[in-house]
Amino acid sequence: MSKAVLGKAKRKVKQLFVEVIKKRTAKGKAKYFCIGRNKTGTTSLKAAFEALDYPVGNQRKAEDLTGKHYFEDNFQPIVDYCKSAQVFQDVPFSYPETYKYLDNAYPGSKFILTVRDSPEQWYNSITRFHAKMFGKDGRIPTAEDLKAAKYVWPGFMYNVVRVHGTTDEDPYNKDTMIAHYERYNREVMEYFKDRPEDLLVINVAEKGAYQKFVKFLGVDSPFDDFPWENRT
Numbered sequence: 001m002s003k004a005v006l007g008k009a010k011r012k013v014k015q016l017f018v019e020v021i022k023k024r025t026a027k028g029k030a031k032y033f034c035i036g037r038n039k040t041g042t043t044s045l046k047a048a049f050e051a052l053d054y055p056v057g058n059q060r061k062a063e064d065l066t067g068k069h070y071f072e073d074n075f076q077p078i079v080d081y082c083k084s085a086q087v088f089q090d091v092p093f094s095y096p097e098t099y100k101y102l103d104n105a106y107p108g109s110k111f112i113l114t115v116r117d118s119p120e121q122w123y124n125s126i127t128r129f130h131a132k133m134f135g136k137d138g139r140i141p142t143a144e145d146l147k148a149a150k151y152v153w154p155g156f157m158y159n160v161v162r163v164h165g166t167t168d169e170d171p172y173n174k175d176t177m178i179a180h181y182e183r184y185n186r187e188v189m190e191y192f193k194d195r196p197e198d199l200l201v202i203n204v205a206e207k208g209a210y211q212k213f214v215k216f217l218g219v220d221s222p223f224d225d226f227p228w229e230n231r232t
Helices: 003-026 042-051 059-072 076-084 098-105 119-134 143-148 156-162 174-191 209-217
Strands: 032-034 087-089 110-114 199-202
Touching: 032 042, 042 087, 042 110, 042 209, 059 076, 059 156, 076 098, 098 174, 110 174, 110 209, 119 156, 119 174, 143 156, 174 199, 199 209
Parallel strands: 032 087, 032 110, 110 199
Antiparallel strands: none
């Protein structure tokens, strides 16, 4: 067996071991779902949970479920996947409707809606990031660019963007995307209006945001602020 093959096998065994430990650690504990739209600080939120030793779900596995099930309105595999850890973030957890199925499946769970200073700030952030990652020569990607992007699998990023309700002719239409962002946040807050203790709405860039976060968790923390991750 070559060193490369042996190394790959060892990494796979290590990953399986880590996932078994995460599942065991999370068993019987309240789950936390980070349901803010992409580019609202969800990666920093994930890092903050990990710094406090919360078992966080494998994001690539969650992303893999998105294309196979979310767009077919089949939420059960996503619900089942959430037995694997205690904290989950990004897609498909940041997609419309997912939080409702998770709330029903895991009573007592807590939800965190991350937001930006303004819808326009969010729009500028996501378009800059996608232009850097998937556009040609730093330009905002076309629908064809998104379909060809190799992140997760070809077509994954196309699905990520079409959730906003835009067209192939104008996949990053500003008015449509901002309307989606505002509607999504409004619907989440409306859903939890009678259970405010189950939802934290937070802007991770605001002063005092981290203290609100740890208070919501009900824990003490040796840290003073969120770690800044994946900054555009």
